[in-house]
Amino acid sequence: MMDSSVGGVAVILLAAILTNNILLSKFLGMCSFIAISRDLRTAWGMGVAVTLVTFTTALLNYGIYYGVLVKDAPLCGADLTYLTFLVLIMVIAGFVQLVEMVIERFSPVLYYKLGIFLPLITVNCAILGVNLLMIDSDRQFNLVQTAAYALGSGMGWLLAICLMAGLRKRLEYADVPKPLQGLGITLLITGLMAMAFMGFAGMVDI
């Protein structure tokens, strides 16, 4: 059981951004990370969208999980935890539809740049990963801690994709061997990034 003081919440937030970065320590959310990181502005848009979706769906799913699904929940007595995966992914899918409509209305440029990857946020494993890790029985997060964890994970993903977009911009001036160009060098850089982030290990922990 973690402590839920302000300090404890800050520790969870920092740990989710740096030491337990969802992308660089668990390698979740790789597909959109690689596909969208060509341009800094698009990467930023995608990162913000993922952060928003992660944060909101984690809170929604927290309410649904502890309000309905678990045994002896206030709204339903039966043990419905076998539905966890279905319910979590449906909430995420529904919310992504909403975000898609909002982005199309307010930023058509970003909408077209993100293209197919916007609806595919639905199957971004980082988001489902955060949702599943938050109800991990070892951790027993409460609502505030869940919010901090989800926000931190989203921000960690945002940080990683922005760094990657910068590095790939710089890469345009490098002289990468032909067979490695594109996906290969991107995966290599991701590995090196993860290695650099390993230095944070042990600073804060969840």
Place this chain on the structure above:
Amino acid sequence: MATEIIENNNMILQVLKRLAVSDGERQAPTPNLPGGKDMQRYLIAAMVAALPCFAVAVYYFGSRILAMTAVAFFAIAAVEVAFGLVRGKPIGGGALVFAILLVLILPPEIPLWMVAIGAAFGAFFGKEVFGGTGHHLFSPVLLAKGFLMFSYPLVIKGSYFGSMLDFNPPEAWMICAGVTLLGAVAMIIIQPANVLTLAGIFFAAGCFGWGLGVAGRLGFESPIQVLVVDGFLYGACFLACDPSCSPGNGIGKLIYGVLIGSIAVLMRCFSNYSEAIMSAILIGNLFTPIINIVTQKDEGLSLEKE
């Protein structure tokens, strides 16, 4: 291809020169370099500046250091020559400088095969996959060190400077710090812009060291100690200034320095690894392109250009 390269003595001499300090022609002017020759300048500066440190290391640890340097040099050179042959391009070079810089941050008692593995990893994944010296996105030396540190954490505990602190008379690390600072002065004379990076690192590290000291979380007797333990001075003076993976303009260098200094002190006090400055510089390398994009508004890299 092989016969072409070893056609005559002249070619061999050229290859050797390239392997040692790079000839500067190979590197295209990258966006954060004022000129293509910058990288060569850094390599020569680092070579000259690290020589006193190298001499001190040889004095204390004897031929061991020389053997390690030879192994590291041959490992890096082998990777470079292999890439040169396969890609049919001239060798990027700088193997000798990278070997010296690498050996000085490794503990002197590690087996030689580890030196070879680390050096080859650094040259392969840190340098050649990006196109060789001058194109690298991360410092190859630090990648080699990081790779060894995370792969063999029980063996690679400290560095040459760490060992100085452990088993030598107290004046030993004073000598170490002295020669490193001498090297820093040389670096600044050869490339004056380095002073901004160094100022940023020491300013941030000093502030954080002082702050943590007041809060009682430092783990050292005085903030000054944070600045000299392990490879802090060495990393800050020689490895943070690599022009290929540090920002190009003044304000960018300052931001980069502050970032490294603060992360290094925080990591040193709270993380599992003692060689915090090494990871901190790698993190700084990660942020370099972003810093460049933010600080160079008028360049082709800016955010405004859609």
